[in-house]
Amino acid sequence: MATPGALPGSTSGGPEPGGTSTAAVPYAVELRGITKRFPGVVANRDINLRVRRGEVHAIVGENGAGKSTLMKILYGMYRPDEGTILLDGTPVTFRSPADAIEAGIGMVHQHFMLADNFTVLENIVLGSEPTRGGRLDLGEARRRIGEISERYDLGLDPDVLVETLGVGDRQRVEIAKVLYRGARTLILDEPTAVLVPHEVDDLFGNLGELTREGLTVIFISHKLDEVRRVADSITVIRRGTTVGTADPKTTTARQLAEMMVGSELPSPETRESTVRETPVLRLQHVTVTTPEGRAVVDDVGLVAREGEVVGIAGVEGNGQAELVDAIMGLRRLSAGTVVLGDEDITAWSTRARREAGLGFIPEDRHRQGMLLEAPLWENRILGHQTRPPAVKGHFIDRRAARADTERIMREYDVRAPGPDTLAVALSGGNQQKLIVGREMSATPRLLVAAHPTRGVDVGAQTVIWELLKDARAAGMSILLISADLDELIGLSDTLHVMLRGRLVATLDPARLTPEELGGHMTGARTAAGAA
C-alpha cells in the first residue's frame, strides 16, 4: 500500500496533509458564510461547512433544502454571492466544474453517466484521454487504472464492457473515473439510492478504503440510518442554511430527522388490513419479450384486490418497468392476459385503460408524468384528456382545469405560485404531489404506483404515503413498484419479488426484514420462505 498523501494525478498545490489529522491541519474543505441569491430568493444563506481530510462527511437535508445549490457551488457550477471556499486552508474561486476538478474535487452522480458499449477502461478515460504524440495512449491509462483499482480495492477489470456490469460495479467505475482525474475530495450524490443492501455494504467498504488513503468523501443522502453508519460527521441543512452538525455515534436517526424537518420521522407502516374479496387486477401468464425474443417479463401472474397494496420488489432492471408498461398498455404482451374487474383489457389502448379506471404514477415523472414546459393546469389535464372536469366534450375547459388545479394544489399541498406556473419550476416533491393528486382525483380502481416517493423529500414522502394509505382504506387497489425496501414492507399487504422477469417469491411483509428482502431480490435467497 502506498503512503497516504502521494496520490495519483493530484495536481493542485497547497499543503499536503498527512493521513492522520491534527488540530493544526486545515480542513480539506471549508465553506464560510456561503450565500447564494437568485432574484427574489436566497437559495443558500450563511452556509458553514467544515470537512476534515480523510473523513466521510454526510450532508443531510430535504430536497429543496439547498443541498444541490451548495454542491453546485462547491463543484463550480454556481458562484456564491458571499462567503469563501477554502481547500486545505487556501481560498479558491471556481469558474466552472473544470476548475473544481483541477483543484481535486470530483462528483459521482446519482445517475451513472457511462457508455454501455464501451469498456471500463474506455469509460474511465473518456473526456481526459491520455495521449502521446497525438495518439491515444491506453497503456499508460491501463497502468493507472490498475493502480487506482488496487489501491482503493475497487476490483475493476479494465477490459469488460460496462453493459455486462451490475449496478454496484458501475458505481465503482464512476468512482474510478473521478479518481482517475485526480480527485482528492469526492462528492457522492445519493449513492445508495440504486443499490440493494449488500451492495451498500460493499460501497461503504470502498469508502472506507478511500478515506484510509487520505481522501475525503462528502456524502449526500436522505437515508439517515445509512448516514449514521458510514459518516464520521454530519451536517444538516434546512431551509437553505446549515442548522447544525451531529456526531453519528451519539445521534439517533430520529433526532437527525427532527433537525432536518423539525418534526418526526414518518413511517410508511399501515395498520389493519383493508383487503376485500373483489379482485381488481388479475394478471395471467403475462409475458413481454424484447424484439430479439428474450423474455423481460416472464409468465407473471398476480391478483390485486380492492383495498390491497400489492408490492413488487426487485433490483432495478429485472422487468418491473416492462411489467408496468404492459399493464398500462404501453407495451404489447407476447402472451398472457390482463383483466381489470371483469373485463379483459389485454388489447385495450392506454387511453381506454385509463378511462376504465387505471391511475398511473410513473417511475420517471419527467419522462412519463409531466409536460415540463407546460403550465400546471395543462399537466392537470395530461392523462385525463377525455374526462371532466378539465374537458367538455371535445374542448378543453381551461377555467375548470385551472380551478381544479388550484384545488389539487390546496388539497395535496403542492407548493407553487399558481396553476399557470410551468411544471419545470417545481421541486421534485411538488411535481410528484401534483401527479399523485391528479391521479387520485380521478378515483381510479387500480393505481399503478412506480417508485412513488423516489427523489422526493421526507415531507412529501409522508404526504404521499398517507395518501396511498387513505386510498387503500377507501378500497382502491394499488400496485406498488419500489426500490425502497422500507416503503415496500411498510405499505404492502402482499409482496412479490421480481427477479430476471419472473415473480420468484411471494412474501408476507408483516414478518420480513429489509435484509431478508434484499436477499430475495438478488436471488441469494430462494423462495424457501415464500408464503
Added chain:
Amino acid sequence: MTRLRRVGLALFAPVLAVLVAAVISSAVMAALQVDPVRVFQVMFDFGSTPDEQVTALVVILNRAIPLFLAGLAVAIAFRMGLFNIGVEGQYRLATIVAAAVGAAIVLPGPLHVLVIVLVAMAVGALWAGIVAVLKVTRGVSEVISSIMLNFIALGTASYLLTGPFRGSAPGASIVATKDLPESGWLPGINGVFSALGLVSPPRELYGFLPLAIIAGVAISVLLNRTRFGFDLKASGMSPSAASASGVDARAMVIKTMLLSGAIAGLIGLPDLLGKTHSYTTDFTAGLGFLGIAVALLGRNRPGGIALAALLFAFLDRSLVPLQIASYPASVVTIIQGTIVLAVVIANEIARRIARRQAERSSVLPAAAGPGAGGGGPGTGPTTPADDTDERQGAQA
C-alpha cells in the same frame, strides 16, 4: 403584469431576429458597396399617390395569404415535433390536380370553388399522409421522406402538366392546364377598400383572404382549445409523457400530417382561384420552403404566423422596386435568410429566459414569506427543481 411580460417575451425573439437580420444584411450590403439606407428607403417606398399605396398593400396582402397558409401547414406539424419539409411538394401537386379537376367540371359558383378547395386539400393530405405512413410503419424520418417526396411531387406535377392535364396549345411558350370556367373563380374583394373609404386599386385583393382567416382561426381553436390540440401539443413536448397519458402516438402522427398536408393543399389556391385560373409552368414556387421560415418567425402560433407572412410578403414586394432602382434583388434573399438564422437563435434564447424566469418566480413566494409553513414538514422553499442537477452535472 405577468401577461404583459409574457407578451413581451413572445415578441422579443422575432423582433430581435428581424433587427439582427437588418443589421447583418446592412453589413453585407455595405460590403458589396451598396448603400443600405437607400435600399431600405426603396423598400419602404409605397408610392406617392393613394392609388399606388393601396396597390402596394394589395400586392403585400395577396402574397401574404399563401405564405400564411404555408406557415400554418408547417406549424401544425411543428407543434408536435414533426418537420414537414414536404409542404412544397404537397401544394404544387395539390394545385395542379385541383386546377385540372376544376377545369373538367362545371358546377354552380360556390359549389365549384368548394370542390376545387376540397380536392386540393385531399391531394395535399394524401401526399403528406405518405410521409406519416412511412414514419409510423417503417420508422422513416419525416424529414428525409418529405424532402424525397418533394422531388417526386415536382416531377409528377411536370409530367401531369405536359401530359394528361395539358390545356395550352402545342408550342405555346408557357404550358398550362385548361382554364377554370368562370364559376370556379373566386372574385376579388376590393369592396373592402371602398367600405373603408380607401381608393379601390386596379389590382384585385384575393377573395381567398377571408377563407385564409377562417382557416387560421379554426386551426388556432383546434390547437389551443380542443382535446386534439392538447394531445398534439403534449406529443410535441414529450412523446413519452403523451403516450403514458393515453395518446396513441402513431395515430397522432398520421392525423397531424394529414391536417398539415390538407392546409398545405390550400397554398396555391389564392393565386389559382383569384388570378391565374390555371396551373402553369411558372406557377409560384418556393412557398413551401418560405412557409418553414414564416412558421419559425411566427413561433408556430397563427397570430404570429400572420405577422411573419406579412413581413415576408413585404420583403417580396420590394423585389421589383429594388430592381427598378437597379439594386440587387438578392438583398431580399439575404434578409430572409438572416431572419431565419437569427430567429432560430433568438427563439432558443427566449425559451431559456422564459424557463429561468419561471424557475425563479416559483421559488419566490415560498421563500419570500418569512416562516411560511415554518417548521412543518414539506418541500423546502429554496432551489429550483433538484432534478436539473443531473443534466447540468453531465458537463463534468
